[in-house]
Amino acid sequence: MDDQKHLEHEQNKPEDAERSTENPEEMKQSEENSTEMKIAEKKEIEPKKPEVPKKKLEKGPTKKRASIGKGSILVEPIKRRSFFSWLTLAWVAFTAATGTFFGMMLRFMFPNVLFEPKQTFKAGYPDDYTIGEVTTSLKEKYGVWIIRDTEHIYALSVVCTHLGCTPNWLQNERKFKCPCHGSGFRKSGINFEGPAPRPLERYKIVLADDGQILIDKTKKFAYEKGQWSDSESYLVV
Amino acid sequence: MSKSEKKKKESILLRLGNSQVWKSIIRSGVPRDRRGRMLSVLNSVFLHLHPVRMPKHAVKLKYTWCMGGLSFYIFLVLTITGILLMFYYRPTIEYAYTDMIDLREQVPLGIMREIHRWGAHLMVITVWLHMFRVFMTGSYKSPREFNWVVGVMLLTLTLLLSFTGYLLPWDQLAIWAITVGTNMARATPFLGHEGPGAALLSIGDINLVHAGSDVRFALLGGRFVGEAALLRFYVLHCIGLPFIIVIFMAVHFWRIRKDGGISTPL
Numbered sequence: 001m002d003d004q005k006h007l008e009h010e011q012n013k014p015e016d017a018e019r020s021t022e023n024p025e026e027m028k029q030s031e032e033n034s035t036e037m038k039i040a041e042k043k044e045i046e047p048k049k050p051e052v053p054k055k056k057l058e059k060g061p062t063k064k065r066a067s068i069g070k071g072s073i074l075v076e077p078i079k080r081r082s083f084f085s086w087l088t089l090a091w092v093a094f095t096a097a098t099g100t101f102f103g104m105m106l107r108f109m110f111p112n113v114l115f116e117p118k119q120t121f122k123a124g125y126p127d128d129y130t131i132g133e134v135t136t137s138l139k140e141k142y143g144v145w146i147i148r149d150t151e152h153i154y155a156l157s158v159v160c161t162h163l164g165c166t167p168n169w170l171q172n173e174r175k176f177k178c179p180c181h182g183s184g185f186r187k188s189g190i191n192f193e194g195p196a197p198r199p200l201e202r203y204k205i206v207l208a209d210d211g212q213i214l215i216d217k218t219k220k221f222a223y224e225k226g227q228w229s230d231s232e233s234y235l236v237v
Numbered sequence: 238m239s240k241s242e243k244k245k246k247e248s249i250l251l252r253l254g255n256s257q258v259w260k261s262i263i264r265s266g267v268p269r270d271r272r273g274r275m276l277s278v279l280n281s282v283f284l285h286l287h288p289v290r291m292p293k294h295a296v297k298l299k300y301t302w303c304m305g306g307l308s309f310y311i312f313l314v315l316t317i318t319g320i321l322l323m324f325y326y327r328p329t330i331e332y333a334y335t336d337m338i339d340l341r342e343q344v345p346l347g348i349m350r351e352i353h354r355w356g357a358h359l360m361v362i363t364v365w366l367h368m369f370r371v372f373m374t375g376s377y378k379s380p381r382e383f384n385w386v387v388g389v390m391l392l393t394l395t396l397l398l399s400f401t402g403y404l405l406p407w408d409q410l411a412i413w414a415i416t417v418g419t420n421m422a423r424a425t426p427f428l429g430h431e432g433p434g435a436a437l438l439s440i441g442d443i444n445l446v447h448a449g450s451d452v453r454f455a456l457l458g459g460r461f462v463g464e465a466a467l468l469r470f471y472v473l474h475c476i477g478l479p480f481i482i483v484i485f486m487a488v489h490f491w492r493i494r495k496d497g498g499i500s501t502p503l
């Protein structure tokens with residue numbers, strides 16, 4: 001790497017000389033030695049800066065000498081104004097603003113309005129459903145099967161409990177069969193073949209005031225947790 | 238070729254190499270000695286990515302299998318073919334699948350799509366093999382342990398690129414693969430609504446992490462793989478992830494040089 005620096009420096013030399021022509025006063029100096037030019041540039045800028053703090057110092061308390069042992073050191077008394085600097089404040093504000101923006105980025109990814117079918121919906125009257133049959137007409141839009149047996153109506157989730165594909169109701173074999181890895185479920189939703197570890201879930205199902213069936217997909221009932229005995233997991237007819 | 242002809246040809250090349258046009262582009266004339274050759278490498282943005290000198294074993298196929306280099310080459314091919322595909326593909330439920338078929342059957346040189354797809358599979362393979370080679374040669378050891386970590390990020394990003402791209406054809410395979418794949422995100426600790434610790438994040442009865450607020454939801458832009466998921470995966474696949482992987486690659490290559498070049502055989 002040292003090689004590289006050395007070579008680049010040599011390459012740049014003529015450029016340095018060229019650049020200095022912009023400043024006619026220093027042209028002579030820099031032609032002799034480019035480092036001298038850099039010092040000269042600094043000298044020109046530096047005197048301007050300290051002017052501001054000097055004025056402030058005159059107003060503030062004067063420096064005191066504190067002695068420790070034999071020697072002594074200069075102690076700058078803390079001034080109220082310099083307790084925090086504006087630069088610190090600026091950095092804190094910048095960091096806070098950036099942090100807030102990261103939060104905003106995160107929130108931005110969670111939409112307020114979804115272009116999805118509603119989670120809670122009405123599914124007609126109990127008499128619309130035939131005893132002993134699986135109704136698949138709501139599967140496409142709402143993701144439920146409605147099943148009526150002799151006493152109950154229940155709403156079964158169409159999400160396979162293996163890895164989340166959508167099984168199909170096979171009318172002839174009277175079972176739900178998942179095309180992804182072959183899990184099979186009985187009409188009740190209980191799994192009996194394939195890799196699915198647990199039965200399909202059921203959704204909350206109640207009667208609305210107008211006598212229609214109301215299904216709420218935000219509330220789920222899992223068989224293995226004993227939740228199928230919950231009165232909201234089925235409708236008595 | 239007679240001697241005089243050879244000399245004449247050389248002088249033409251020399252004159253070309255020392256012409257103002259050449260020099261203003263390449264920044265140095267025809268290198269005459271070792272120093273000149275080093276200069277021309279250091280002064281070119283493309284050539285300087287390689288060291289001016291390297292040990293003999295580093296260029297041996299037997300040692301590196303060139304798997305890292307091949308991964309990078311395939312990445313470049315995927316970038317170019319990917320940009321070409323973007324001219325025809327529309328990421329909507331209505332068009333995605335048919336545009337993909339159109340790219341295959343009707344667009345001139347339908348092989349572009351095939352190159353992109355096969356290249357994607359190939360890159361996953363070469364990256365794994367590259368990691369395997371780095372492991373077998375013990376090149377993850379100090380001072381290269383950080384570059385190993387960068388490498389793990391590169392592997393993850395490669396797999397994510399592959400995963401997000403897989404949804405875009407919008408066929409049955411794509412939809413269900415992504416359904417199954419993103420269902421794993423449900424089980425992310427604290428961030429997925431079925432993961433460990435998710436139940437802890439609640440106020441009273443209200444769960445803060447549920448199907449409408451967890452990582453899977455953020456990834457899909459919905460509760461299932463639908464229109465929003467297709468668009469999100471498209472943006473991630475075409476812009477988000479390539480942007481991040483390029484940054485990591487830059488660090489990766491830089492560190493190879495700074496860690497002393499390719500490791501020495503054990």
Ligand code: HEM
Binds near residue numbers: 312376486493
């Ligand atoms: C996008 C994927 C990647 C690209 C494009 C890439 C590229 C490269 C290239 C071009 C090299 C030079 C040597 C060679 O070709 O073998 C290299 C070296 C290295 N890579 Fe990667 N890499 C990737 C992923 C990884 C992964 C997954 C790991 C490990 C977790 C890794 C760890 C390393 C290490 C430690 C070295 C130094 C090896 C040595 O000094 O012998 N890289 N990489």
Ligand code: FES
Binds near residue numbers: 163196
């Ligand atoms: S997802 Fe249904 S069997 Fe695997």
